[in-house]
Amino acid sequence: MIATPAWPPASLPRLFVDEALSEGRTLTLDGAQANYLGAVMRLRAGDQVKLFDDRTGEWLAELSDVGKKRVTLSVGQRLRERESVPDLWLLFAPIKRGRIDWLVEKATELGVARLVPVVTRRTIVDRPNLDRLRAHAIEAAEQCERTALPELVEPQKLETILASWPADRALLFADEQGGEPLAAFAAAPAAILIGPEGGFTNEERAAIRAIPQARSVSLGPRILRADTAALAAVAIWMGAAGDWGRHALR
Numbered sequence: 001m002i003a004t005p006a007w008p009p010a011s012l013p014r015l016f017v018d019e020a021l022s023e024g025r026t027l028t029l030d031g032a033q034a035n036y037l038g039a040v041m042r043l044r045a046g047d048q049v050k051l052f053d054d055r056t057g058e059w060l061a062e063l064s065d066v067g068k069k070r071v072t073l074s075v076g077q078r079l080r081e082r083e084s085v086p087d088l089w090l091l092f093a094p095i096k097r098g099r100i101d102w103l104v105e106k107a108t109e110l111g112v113a114r115l116v117p118v119v120t121r122r123t124i125v126d127r128p129n130l131d132r133l134r135a136h137a138i139e140a141a142e143q144c145e146r147t148a149l150p151e152l153v154e155p156q157k158l159e160t161i162l163a164s165w166p167a168d169r170a171l172l173f174a175d176e177q178g179g180e181p182l183a184a185f186a187a188a189p190a191a192i193l194i195g196p197e198g199g200f201t202n203e204e205r206a207a208i209r210a211i212p213q214a215r216s217v218s219l220g221p222r223i224l225r226a227d228t229a230a231l232a233a234v235a236i237w238m239g240a241a242g243d244w245g246r247h248a249l250r
């Protein structure tokens, strides 16, 4: 028996727009988004796309006018509500461009709720380019069908973060010197803390361990690169306490 094709097709182009969507709204896109729809995807008036706004969910929209620099769309029915993202933050010391871009992209795909760059003694990049990182998060969310973007916050110093750490949030400290398996502490709300390529200093390690919400966790006997460690830790947490286990087949 031939299966009924899913509607709307999963292959429809999907874009984030930074304004609240609602049925019947007319919307004009320009710049890179107009170029993507018109020149790259070669869409024409009458073609459909999916839009999400990180506020109201995901919507079907129809192109009504396609120009070289501007595309006008009419918003149709809502396809999905904005999702509830597992309550996991990823705290990471900024690393080199390329690797940090990859980290943000993959953490978004894996389902992280908040991304927090942390400045430590051995951090090599004090001021990561947040606009570029946000663009990577948006692109990843568009591709992986998230309806909620991860929150990307300004870089903060490690001591500032530790001084006001929320009482109810576990701080899973990825400690290359050893700890318990991460899965043993996988529960929400939580945050994973990953150090820079040079690791944490002994003073930093002691300050982290001193807060009652901190748990030293091990990612095995090998020293992983910071980006590998971050994504391995997120994957373990998501598999045990996130939303990987309750996804219905499409």
Ligand code: SAM
Pocket (backbone or CB within 6 Å): 173, 174, 175, 176, 177, 178, 193, 194, 195, 196, 197, 198, 199, 200, 217, 218, 219, 220, 221, 222, 223, 224, 225, 226, 229, 230
């Ligand atoms: N220079 C450090 C050293 O040689 O010990 C290695 C730092 S590692 C490249 C960067 C960060 O990844 C660490 O600070 C830690 O947070 C995390 N990490 C790497 N391997 C880990 C492991 N096996 N267990 C726990 N955390 C690990």
